[in-house]
Amino acid sequence: MYLELYPENNRVNLRAKMIQLENKDFKFDPLIDAIQDGSIKIPRFQREFVWSIEESAKLLDSIIKGYPIGSFTLWETKEYLYSIRNIGNDNLPDTKEGHVCQYVLDGQQRITSLYAALQGLQIARGDKIDDFSQIYVDLIAEPTEEIVFTDISERDAGTYISIQNLINGGTIWRRYSEDLDEKLQYYKNRIMNYSFSAIVLKNASLEIATEAFTRLNVGGKQLSVFEIMCAKTYDRATGFDLVEKQEILNKRLEDVGYGELSNSALLQIVSAVLNEGDTRKKTILGLEKQNLIANWDKIISSLEKAIDYIKAQFSVVSYKLIPYNQMLIPYVYFFYIHPERPTEFQRKCLQEFFWRTALTERYSRHNEHLLLQDLKKMQAIASGYQPFYDVELDLTPMFLIEKGKSFTPTKGFSKAIICLFASYNPKSFVDNSTVVLGNTWLTRSTSKNYHHFFPKSYLRRKGYEDKMVNHVLNITMVDDHLNKKVIRDKSPADYIMHFADENLDLENSLKSHLIEDVTEFGVLDNDYDKFINARAEIICRELRKRIYFNE
Numbered sequence: 001m002y003l004e005l006y007p008e009n010n011r012v013n014l015r016a017k018m019i020q021l022e023n024k025d026f027k028f029d030p031l032i033d034a035i036q037d038g039s040i041k042i043p044r045f046q047r048e049f050v051w052s053i054e055e056s057a058k059l060l061d062s063i064i065k066g067y068p069i070g071s072f073t074l075w076e077t078k079e080y081l082y083s084i085r086n087i088g089n090d091n092l093p094d095t096k097e098g099h100v101c102q103y104v105l106d107g108q109q110r111i112t113s114l115y116a117a118l119q120g121l122q123i124a125r126g127d128k129i130d131d132f133s134q135i136y137v138d139l140i141a142e143p144t145e146e147i148v149f150t151d152i153s154e155r156d157a158g159t160y161i162s163i164q165n166l167i168n169g170g171t172i173w174r175r176y177s178e179d180l181d182e183k184l185q186y187y188k189n190r191i192m193n194y195s196f197s198a199i200v201l202k203n204a205s206l207e208i209a210t211e212a213f214t215r216l217n218v219g220g221k222q223l224s225v226f227e228i229m230c231a232k233t234y235d236r237a238t239g240f241d242l243v244e245k246q247e248i249l250n251k252r253l254e255d256v257g258y259g260e261l262s263n264s265a266l267l268q269i270v271s272a273v274l275n276e277g278d279t280r281k282k283t284i285l286g287l288e289k290q291n292l293i294a295n296w297d298k299i300i301s302s303l304e305k306a307i308d309y310i311k312a313q314f315s316v317v318s319y320k321l322i323p324y325n326q327m328l329i330p331y332v333y334f335f336y337i338h339p340e341r342p343t344e345f346q347r348k349c350l351q352e353f354f355w356r357t358a359l360t361e362r363y364s365r366h367n368e369h370l371l372l373q374d375l376k377k378m379q380a381i382a383s384g385y386q387p388f389y390d391v392e393l394d395l396t397p398m399f400l401i402e403k404g405k406s407f408t409p410t411k412g413f414s415k416a417i418i419c420l421f422a423s424y425n426p427k428s429f430v431d432n433s434t435v436v437l438g439n440t441w442l443t444r445s446t447s448k449n450y451h452h453f454f455p456k457s458y459l460r461r462k463g464y465e466d467k468m469v470n471h472v473l474n475i476t477m478v479d480d481h482l483n484k485k486v487i488r489d490k491s492p493a494d495y496i497m498h499f500a501d502e503n504l505d506l507e508n509s510l511k512s513h514l515i516e517d518v519t520e521f522g523v524l525d526n527d528y529d530k531f532i533n534a535r536a537e538i539i540c541r542e543l544r545k546r547i548y549f550n551e
Contacts, residue, residue, distance in 0.1 A: 020202040024074075025195045028114075028167075034102070035115050038093040040074065042112070043081050043103045044234070044243075045210060045227040049112045049123065053150050056113035057135050060163060061148035064137070064190045071197040072107030073216055075209040076100055081231045090119055094236070102200065105209065106216040120164040136160040137187050139180050147187075167191065206232050207285055225284055226263035233289050240293045249300060258307055259319040265328075272329045273299050273336050277371035279329075299336060306331035313347075314354050315422035323412035323419075324363035327354070330374045338382035348548045349381040355546045358416035360391050395543055397536035404472035404536075409450075417472045420514075420542065426477040427509040429499045435477050451478040453515070454528050457489040464528065473535045474528075476513045492523045492531075514538050 026034075034040040051059075062069050078100055095101040104111055113132075116123060120133030134150055140159050141147050152160060158176055165172045166188055173184055201212060210228045230242045250260040268279040274295060275283050310316045310331060322328055334342075334350065342350060353374075357363070362370065377387035403413050426435045435449070452459075452469070453476045459469040478487075487495050496518060500506050515521055516538060522530030 019204045019208060022200040022202060024198045024200050026198060027196070028192045028194060031111070031196055032115060032118060035111070036092065038095040038101070039099070040102050040104065040111070041081075041092075041095060042108055043075075043105075043231055045213065045231050046104065046108050049109065049116075051109045051113050053130050053132060053135060055109075056117055056132065057148045057150050059110055059113050060117060060135065060191070061146060063194050064147050064187055065143070066190065066194070069110060069196075070107070071199055072111060073105040073199050073201065073212070074102040075105050075201045075204060075212070076102045077202075077204070077206075077209070079206060080236050081206075081234055090115075090121055103209070105201065105213045107198075117163045118167055120162070133162055133164055135163045137163060137166055139176070139183055139187075163191075224263065225281055226267060228285060229267060229287070232285075233287075233292055235289065235293055238293060240296070245296065245300075249303075252304070253307070253319070256307075256311075257317065258311065261319060265325055268326075269303060269329055269332050270296075270299055272371055272375070273302070273333055277329070277333075277373075277375045278368070279371065280368065299332070302332045302336040302339070303328075305335040305339070309335070309342075309350070310354070313351060315419045317422065321409075321415055321419060323358035323415040326363045326371060327357055329371060330378050333375050334378040334382060337379065343384075345384065346381050349386060351546050352548055353377060353381070353387070355416070355543060356389055356391075356393050358412055358419075359395075359543070360393055361412050362391070364412055393547065395540050395547065397533060397540055400473065400536045400539060401471075401532060405467040405470075407470045407472040407475055414472050417539070418475070420539065421475070421477055424512050424514065427505075427512040428479060429496075429503060429506065429509050431503055432505040432509045435479055449477050449479070451476050451487065453513075454492055454526075454531065455487065455489045458491055459528060462528070468532075471532060473532050473539065476515070491526045493526050496523055514542065 031040070059069060078098065080095065080101070081103060115121075116132040117135045120131075123130050123132065134152075136149055136152060136155075138145070138147050138149055138155075138160050148163070149160075161172075161176070161184065166184065169184075169188065173181070176184065201209060204212070206228070210231070226242075233240065233242050246261075246263065246266055249266070253259060253261060267284050270292065271279050271284045271287060274287065274291065306328060307319075310322065310328070316322045319325075319328075330353065331350070338346075357374075380387045404417065407414050409415060409418060427433065428435055452474050454469075454474055456469050460466075496506075499509075503509060510516070510518065514535060515523070516534075518524055521534040522528070
């Protein structure tokens with residue numbers, strides 16, 4: 001039968017645009033042979049084999065008793081996908097070049113159970129190994145009783161046989177009483193002659209096949225775009241494997257302390273570079289395989305250059321600390337079209353773009369046109385021109401005071417200010433040594449590095465609201481020991497005077513936290529309002545240094 005996918009007014013080359021569904025029955029031997037010769041494969045987007053030995057035994061019990069077990073759904077295509085090659089410890093061949101393959105969309109657990117039991121496979125699951133050779137047929141059970149079982153601890157030898165030995169037969173059967181010959185043959189025939197029904201999906205693209213898979217598995221987790229793209233882009237000739245490529249990239253990012261890049265973020269970067277900022281799901285799924293493979297190395301090289309650049313220029317020491325994930329994409333694009341080191345003019349433009357984008361919270365709202373606009377800005381910068389900004393940037397103390405309330409390291413504005421603090425290599429109040437900033441901690445509000453210069457409990461006793469107590473302008477970067485063991489809930493005047501006796505360079509230590517004269521900042525008077533206003537002034541001054549051009 002045929003399933004129409006296109007409306008009546010667009011019936012051009014109608015037959016070529018329809019899925020064909022074909023009913024097909026397999027006997028046991030042809031089904032197993034198709035698995036062994038690579039004609040039936042498990043696509044990578046399928047989940048792992050999770051059925052227990054007991055569940056597999058129940059399936060075989062149903063088959064022997066002639067119960068229906070449901071049909072398989074197979075996708076028939078000449079398109080080569082990176083399939084799950086091994087089932088247990090059995091190394092299965094690839095589909096022969098140019099031959100049709102049938103990928104399992106529904107019925108993976110059942111097909112794998114049959115194959116694992118027949119081959120007596122051992123399947124590792126974490127620290128546990130399940131031995132599928134330990135599925136047995138009870139040769140003395142009544143038809144209404146459990147015929148296939150797994151526990152032989154209380155069974156007598158000669159009253160049961162493994163599924164593997166039942167199917168293989170031969171000299172093994174001679175170990176059993178002649179009275180059981182008829183039953184052995186009967187049970188074997190029940191399995192060998194069972195009709196395994198299948199629905200074969202033909203004339204369908206990968207996108208349609210994966211959509212069919214998702215609908216068949218409505219009770220399970222929907223396939224991610226990354227899982228679909230892994231299947232779509234695997235290339236046997238070049239050995240391109242998106243899973244492997246992503247693992248290599250994340251290992252390199254982890255080695256430099258930047259943290260892993262998510263699957264979705266990686267695909268958005270690739271799509272944006274190749275499709276002028278378009279990161280929509282349908283655009284990613286429409287990426288042409290050979291185009292992606294041909295440009296992969298250049299995109300990854302551009303990504304690594306972009307990460308090195310934003311780490312060095314803006315102190316984005318961790319991927320999670322970039323104000324908005326999308327902000328990485330324009331920088332990748334810049335280095336994609338301009339692989340050379342930026343000129344001084346370009347450096348100023350790239351720096352201004354970072355601070356304008358972060359402080360105006362440009363990516364806090366979803367707008368598919370923003371990336372396209374920003375890639376055009378990068379084209380201008382790469383060509384030596386100053387880009388145009390249509391959003392005014394308010395760099396006044398009042399703006400910072402209002403936006404900085406209720407600090408949280410997951411907010412784009414807060415992240416931007418934290419990056420500014422980190423760029424000054426903050427020093428310890430105790431001995432002026434450099435504070436070690438833990439990348440994995442900087443994205444948590446409970447970070448051991450975040451210290452409220454006016455301690456929270458102190459301010460609450462003074463009657464300040466939490467949104468002002470937890471203000472980003474009250475944040476300094478210290479080490480864990482100083483935060484928890486020394487300062488605690490002391491007033492700034494108390495602990496700063498204590499540090500002044502130990503640290504002869506305390507003035508410079510405080511400057512590294514953008515805190516200048518302690519009197520003008522109200523520190524010695526424990527004047528929180530004066531402190532917030534003074535720090536807002538100095539942070540505005542430092543941010544203005546990073547904005548080189550007029551509105």
